[in-house]
Amino acid sequence: MNGIECITKAQIKVSENAKNVIHMYGDSKSPSTIMQTEPIKKIFLECVNRGITYKYITEITKDNIPYCKEVLEIIKTGELRHLDGIKGNFALTEYEYLATATLYDAQPLQDVIxxxxxxxxxxxECLFETLWDKSMPxxxxxxxxxxGLESDVIEIIRNSSRAKKLYLNLVNNAKKEIMIIFPTVNAFIRQDKVGVIKSLKKVSRESNVMIRILMPIESFNQDELDAMSYGDFSQQKETIDSDFGNTICSENFGNIDIRNIDRMSEAxxxxxxxxxxxxxxxxxxxxTKDTFDEAIGLSTYSNSISGVLSYVAIFESLWIETKLYEQVRAHERMQNAFINIAAHELRTPAQAILGFSRLLKKHPELKDELVDGMYRNASRLQKLINNILDVTTIESQSLHLNKEKFDLNYVISNLVDEYRHQIKKTNSNIKLIYGNNNNAIFIESDKERIIQVISNLIDNAIKFTKDGGEISISCEVETENEHNKQVVVGVRDTGSGINSEIFPKLFSKFTTKSYQGTGLGLFIxxxxxxxHDGKIWAKNHERGQKGTTVAFSLPLKINIHPNNRKNPIENKVKT
Structure with missing residues (x-):
């Protein structure tokens, strides 16, 4: 087609035929042509009013900003994006394609395909989507x-000295955030030598810049290290630990985070x-080179937002991947530890039962004592199996409660009596204390599950309390206001306390420092x-006092005896 009148008619006809979308790609002159050519502007507005969605790519410059703002105001349900260096123009609908030559201000085109x-x-359409992905809002x-921000720059740097100078300049002038991927440990060591790590410390400390680093710390074998400048792994590890340790640990720079990433052969x-x-x-x-200048080749600098954000996306993806990988590894370590512990915990009572069975055949006169031993170990075995089943139930989100109304004080009193009887049978001098002034505390909960929780807490306290120690159990009502009450049950011991290594993950699966036990009780x-909509917590005692307190709270919906005390855990319960 040619001729201004025919071309304008063609543009209008294609726009009228559009059903849902119009995709436009035009150089920096196209916004002024649309806004200043009345017939084209009119059909543009009509399409918007018909509900047509525009996706429009153009090159936005200082000269055409007023027209671009006008376009943005009109296509509120569509989107206008910027792309550098656009040459040529075309438009697409669901069924038609229209291409033109270069536009001139307010002048329709004379040649169209x-x-x-x-x-x-x-x-x-495929071409347009590719260009759309490369454009920016x-x-x-x-x-x-x-x-007044500077124009996009993409520069290829062949001089390694200039690249080094630019590298340090970028680090030293960072305002908010730095992300770095080191492809090898040797790359880190070389860049440490030229002052990069020192600069990172400085901007972290003085400007509070957040720094994240990815590097393959753990992926080298000795053969690979032999070919490097730091062939001795211990020497290399010492160098890394020294720099990282000084950065993170010694100076407590919490805004520097380094994660291990598996080295990729293509990186x-x-x-x-x-x-x-x-x-x-x-x-x-x-x-294998010792110096920065010898090791690097070409460098590419860019301040193009779309290009930089591509690298940001790659970094963030790898950052998330490392976190997930660490979680998987941690889970594998816990799972292996659990298998070892569970195997031991299953084998011990099973062997004891078999041993008692053999003895029973040879010495029937010892029936009562041997059967008691078999029962005790069978109970231990049953508890382990129930714990494993409970974990499966919890992780499948199928833990259901059979709630009933019962007196919690009465339940705890009976439970404490049972434990006192067990302690007495083992000839232990551990003192178990519980007193509640015989106040009835009625709650609506799953009775068996609450007994399970309290039993777990008492079992742990007994396990870590030495002979002659003391365990205090408390059960009190706390009143926040007339509408909100909760019952708090606490178990306080004079044992060794919770190990600082496991304290942060105390209520996670397989967490234990005990010579016996699976580490499932507190998780369950x-x-x-x-x-039950409650909370559970633990604390080690302070000010020279030995032991730990583990407590949990349950919300109350029923009126409780008014003489109950507040703050039960802070005060030792007396009999």
Whole structure:
């Protein structure tokens, strides 16, 4: 087609035929042409009013910002995006394609290519989507121009000294955030030598810049290390530990985080991103070299937002991956530990039962004593099996409660009597104390599950309390206001206290420092309490006092005897 009148008619006709969407790709002159050519502007507005969604890519410049803002105001349900260096113009609907030559201010075009061939339309739709993915929101580009930000720059740097100078300059001038990927441990060591790590410490300390580093600390074998400058692993490890330790531990820079990432054979570059608006990618030419200048090849600097954000996306993806990987490894370690513990815990009572059975055959006159031993070990075995089944129930989110109304004080009193009897049978001098002034505390809960929780807490207290020690159990009502009450049950011991290594994960699966036990009891207890809308917590005693207090709370919906005391855990319960 040619001729201004025919071309304008073609543009209007294609727009009128659109059903749902119009995709437009135009150079920096296209916004002024649309807004200043009345017939084209009119059909543009009509399409918007018909509910047509526009996706429009153009090159936004200082000169066309007023027209771009006008376009943005009109296509409120669509989107306008910016892309550098656009040459040529085309538009797409579901069924038609229209391409034009370069536009001039307020002047419609005189030469147009039109097609409604399905393959042509589909091919150019794919092209448009590719360009769309590379573009950036118009609002962001307009803001950059209006705020006087420098234009996008992509620079290939062949001089290693210049790359090093730019590298340090970017680090030292970072305002908010730095992300770095080191491809090898040797890359870290070389860059430490030129002052990169020192600069990271400085901006972290003085400007509170958040720093995240990814590097393959754990993926080297001795053969690989022999080929490197630091062939001795212990020497290399000492260097890394020294730098990282000084950065994170000794000086307590909580805003520096380093994670291990498996080294990928194709990863041959150090990637630096600062403030999510500048990037420097330095090719690793020879990792066996001692110096920065000898090791790196070409470097690429960019402040193109779309390019930088691509590297940000890669970094964030790897960062999340490392976290998930660590979680999987931690789970595997816990699972292996549990298998070892469970195997031991299953074998011990099973062997005892078999041993008592053999003795019973030979010495029937000892029946009562031997049967008692078999019962005791069978109970231990049953408890372990029930714990494993409970964990399965919890993890499948199928833990159900059979609630009933009962006197919690009465239940605890009976439970304490049973434990006193057991302690007496073992000839232990552990003192078990419980007193509640005989006040009835009625709750509506799963009775058997609450007994299970309290039993777990008492079992743990007995396990870690030496002979002659003391265990105090308390059960009191706390009143926040006339509408909110809760019952708090606490178990306080004079044992060794909770090991600092396991304290943060005390209520997780397989957490134990005991020579016996599976580390499932507190995990199960936590889930039972939380299923009742309660809370569970623990604390080691302070000010020279030995032992631990573990307590849990349950909400109350029923009026309780008014003489109950508050703050039960802070005061020792007396008999």
């Amino acid at each position: 039109y097609s409604n061939a399905k393959q042509i339309v589909k091919q150019n 118009a609002e962001q580009k307009i803001k950059e121009i209006e705020e 041959k570059a150090t990637i630096l991103i600062t403030d999510r608006n500048q990037s420097l990618v330095m090719e690793l030419k020879d990792d 207890s936590k889930n039972i309490v939380e299923e």
